[in-house]
Structures are given as structure tokens and as C-alpha cells.
Amino acid sequence: MDDDEFLKKIRTLYFRFPGNILTNIEDFDVVPMNADLTVISQFWNINTFIHMHDCFEINYIFKGQCEFVFLDEKRILKEGDFCIISPFTNHSTRLLDPDSQIFPILVKEQTFSKTFFPLLSNDDILSHFFRKILSNTDEPNYLLFQTSASPDVRFLMKELFLENFQYDKYVNQSSVHWLSLLFVSILRNYETYSQFSSYNNGIAYAPILRYIQSHYTTITLSELSKIFHYSVPYLSKIIKETTDQSFSSVVRKLKMRAAVQLLETTNDSIEKIAEDVGYNSSDHFYRVFTDYYGMSPTKYRKIHQET
Template sequence: MKISKSGFKEYIRIYNEDEMFYKQLYEEERLRPEGFQDYVAGLDRNYIQNHALYVPAIHGKWLNYLKEYELFSVPADHIVIQKHNRYSPEYIHEHEFYEIFYVYEGTCENTIQSEKYACKKGDVCILPPKTQHNIAVFDDSIVINIMLKASTFHEAFFEIFTGNHVLSQFFSHIFYDKTENNYLLFHTGDDHIIHSLVEDLYIEYYGHEKYAETILKNYMMTFFCLLLRNHENHLESFLNTSHKNLDMLGVLNYLQKHYAGVTLKSAAEHFNFSVPHFSKLIKENTGHNFIEILKNIRLEKACYALVHTDLSIMTICEIIGYPNPEHFSRLFKKEFGMSPGAYRKSKIQS
């Protein structure tokens, strides 16, 4: 069946066979509990096995770990897209690939490490490998899951960051360091472009047409770029950190705004931490120390000013917080392999 863009909403709302099974199971357990055991006893075990369905009354509670080869059965496949089965029983699972889920309609409940979070329409959640989680949908809400091989995710997501952008450092720490149960949640709300792009991804995946894999990869790149362009300020991060009250994105945004004059002491005071403890938390949660982060922000601002303004290098130094031009030039040349003047000239000529 070919899915049309105009008929997508009607198509995705239709209950598939597995959803009908799960909905019946859900209603039997809650509406007719006295006869539920007899209902389970009469279920077709072969049907359940052939459809890979999960029935807690038969299988018990279990933690499922999915390896990439189990989902990406064809080696060339890099992306798998599915609608989350409504009414499917809750069970905690983890996997070695990346999962992105998008709340297309309604709401859902996302559980990570026994912590429950309510997600609403437009929410996009990015879950790294080895993150124990569960998604619960027990009404007509629609959640679309996008699974990517780890290598595909890294290629698509981190190609966006070509410099030392402070967010790239943050994401890199979340996704690459050996910490688990971290994830990112973007609130895109009624962003119709993101909504439409998710539809395009789903249609392209199930269309199985020529060059689908290449088109899907490019769609995902666009998807990530739009998330960061339009919803960088609508982002929550959930980090496996020893300090639950540290809003690391808030810290990074504060440094982005006050980079010219901020010091470790003033930033620690602003967030009500002692200097040593604040310094330790920054290192633990970003993989970089305060000086490195501040340097990268200032150099990023300097690069922009060199390319997009006619300000003198002396003025740029003062604006970004380096009163000593010689010190600035040394830092710049060490980072980019050329002087600020040469950098400006190379960008203008190109």
C-alpha cells in the first residue's frame, strides 16, 4: 500500500493488527479482571510468537536488550521507522542503537531509570544506546519511533558541528562518554515543518523506492539541523549526574551571554555553588574545564566578528574579553593554525 502525504494522518490513525491485539488484552485485564486468566489461557501461543508480541501474564516482567543486527536485519539498512504500538504493555528495554521518538498526536509517558516524564505533541526525544527506558501509550495518541545505527547517528548529527560550538561539546560528552541513561528532549510544539518532515520520513521508509536510504539520511540531517536552529532554546537535557540541581544547559547559555566578563568565581556565585565544586561539576558534565569552554566561546565569537564585521582586531579582542591582543593572537593561531588577520583574509577571499 502506497502512503500518500494527503492521506497520511488518516492512515497513521488506523489501528494495525498488533495494536488491536494489545488493546483487547488491555481492556480484558481492566474491564473484566475476574475472567482475565481464562482469556490469557485461550490466547493463540503460535500467533503471539509469530507476531513477536509481549504478554506479561505469559512472559512475566523482563528487560529486553536489542542488538543492532536484530533490528537492522539487512546490513545496508541504517534507519528503521515504526509507529509505536498503542496499548502495548510497558516493559523496560535498552538497545545498542539510537532511538528518537516523536509525539505526532496526543501524549505519552516516557520512563527512564524509574523516572517518569510526560511528553506531549511535538516532543522529540533522543535516546543514546544502553539507556533503559519505556514508552507508554494507552489511548489514541500516536508516537513515531526512528531507530538509527550508532554510526549513522554520529555521522548525521555531529557533521552539523564543524567547530568548537559549546553545544557540540555538551552533546559529545552526553553521547560519547561512558555515562548511561542520559537523553535529550526537544519541545517543538506545533512546528509544522518538523511535523511534516516526520511524515516524509515515514512515507519514504515504507515506500521502498530507489535511493530511499540516501534520501532518509538527508532527511535526518535536515531534521537535526531544524531542531538545533529552531528549538535550541526549547531543549531539556537529562543527565546521569551526581548533582540533580545542576542545569548544565542553563550554565552554558549563561556563559554564551556573559562570555566577555564572566569568571569562574562570578559564574559559581550566580549558580550558588562554591568555586571548587562548580568547577568539578562543569568538568564532569561537559568533559571540559571552565577555561576551555570560555576560550572556545570567545574564539567562536571572534571568528564571526572577523568574517562578518569590519571591526579591528584590537576592538574584537576587547569585545570578546581579551584585553591583550598578543595573548589573543597566540590562542587564535594555536587553535586555527593562522593569525586572526590571515583567517579574515582567507574567509573573505573564499
């Protein structure tokens, strides 16, 4: 069914909430005792308030817009946004019009770290980003993906929501799998659209990350410091604290990842690939690639194009 028909149908469904969620409006959790996660539907005009959970809250903006308050920050989330909020963080979400629809997903902290953490173990800049959030759950953080109302993400979100109403012994296992697919889809397709807030860092790193990802072939740390108006030592420190890597390591990783893709998918010469990923000398590229992957670009291409 299309989105409008889906929303019309689900508004005939209802949830049973445990009574204890109303005992303290600042701190509550609605995940059933024997479940790893639950998905609810946020209704228009509901009384919103600043609160926290002992679990992760993942808000998917299915339709319209909502006002998101995170500590002392306020921003508007739009259709397709997928926002992950760390446990024990004061926050609230409020729909901005009657046609808006949010699906909050609540995931127990131990479930997130045990079940979903392997998805985030890839050797790329976003996974480092994600791991830092999940490994520092005492710090108030959120991660925001802008999926531009992706049909794949919307389909998976529908299936995850409807799974709540199966009421059989497979619900929990199936819900975990649907959420796993959601994470895979987002990590696969939307890594350049992530945003991050960390109040301990005191600096919004997301624009810096996006700029590095878009200009890695030519950007230098000195140029980056001028663009974002931070000193070179301070910016270098922030990049190291946020990614667990130096600026040069971040850039080299992006260059190597781009080079691998070109080696696997094109017949371009090594000289052209070196130039495309930001090396002035093919000899320099050859040495860096060999040191990074333990084999020359030529050997890498031969192995991977044969397979």
C-alpha cells in the same frame, strides 16, 4: 498536506511487528534484521510499560504532549521536543490525550556510531556533549532538543516516517539520509536548547550550559558557582567531565566562535569586536585570537571576506 490531513492519512496505515518483541516486555527491539532504523507511530491509549532496547530510541513529539519516564525521572515532553535515549535504558512514553502524536525512531547502535557519528564531529560545545553520550552507551543518558514545532523538522519527520512504506530496495538508504538531514537541521539551529541527563554525574548540566552560552562575555567560574550553588572545584570538575574541556576553554571557544562570525559578517573594528565578545583589551583579544586560529584577526578577516 497540512499536519491534520497528514495524521488522518497515516492512521489508515499499519505496521507488521515481529512476534519476538513480545517475548520479554522489559527488553525488545523492533528494527528489522536488514535495516539500520525504523520509524513507528505511537497510538493513543496503548498499554505503556517500562522497557529497554538494544538500540537508540529517538522520540519526536509531533503533536500534543507525552509523559516521559526515564529511570526514576518523570517529565512532560511537548510538541516539537526531540528526545534521544541511549540503548539499554529503562524508559517509557505515554500520550496524554487522544490528539497527541509521537514518532519513535529506533536506530541500531552500530548504525548510529558508524553512519551518524561524523555529523557530530564539529568543534563546538554541543558536539562534545553529543559525543560523550554516544561514547558511553553503558551509562543511562538522554538528550533533549526543544525545536518549538519547527516546520523544517516537521517536514523531515513526515518524509522519514512515510519512507517506511515504500517497500523497495532504496528504503534503508533513503531513511538514513532523511535522518541525517534531521540531525543536521537540529544541530544547525537548536544547539542552545539542548538538555542532558547523566545519573553518574549527579548534576543536571543543561541549565549550566545554557547559562554559559548566554553569558560567556562576562561570566566567571566564581560567579557561576554562586548562581548554581556548587563549589568552584566541584563545578570545575563537572564541566571538565561533561565537555572534556576546562571552564576557561569552553568560554574561550564561545568567544572565538562569536568573534569569527563578526569578522566574517561585519565591518566592525577589531576593538569593537573584542569588546562585543568580552575582552576589555583589544591587545588581549588579538593575542588570544592569534594563538587560537594561528593568524591575527585582521588576516582572518581579509582571507574570509575575500572568499
